[in-house]
């Protein structure tokens with residue numbers, strides 16, 4: 001059972017680490033235990049009968065084995081396509097992230113501008129109120145001056 005699981009998932013990780021496929025495949029590569037890898041055949045639904053190289057210690061009772069995995073049918077095109085897809089996805093992810101960042105920046109700027117406008121409006125309102133008050137004060141002052149001068153004139 002573990003055999004099937006092993007042959008399905010590491011293909012993706014081997015496509016992601018560029019080191020495993022960038023180099024041209026040697027006929028009999030060594031696994032991570034530095035032992036020549038063994039040729040086996042996949043039993044998964046996606047890759048039935050596809051040859052792959054794995055650790056030769058796998059399935060040997062009592063012995064630890066490594067997770068070395070490599071398709072052995074020389075289908076580098078497939079791996080390259082996968083890698084290209086992955087690169088494309090990563091690129092678009094980066095672009096999306098950049099766009100999102102830009103949008104965030106724009107939103108922050110817009111918020112700031114709204115705040116500034118609100119502040120300016122508030123300032124204008126305050127000024128209006130102050131103008132009103134000072135006009136009223138000026139009126140009161142003149143009324144007071146007139147009353148005082150009338151009083152002075154009448155008291156003479």
Ligand SMILES: [Zn+2]
Nearest residue numbers: 031033055066
């Ligand atoms: Zn090994």
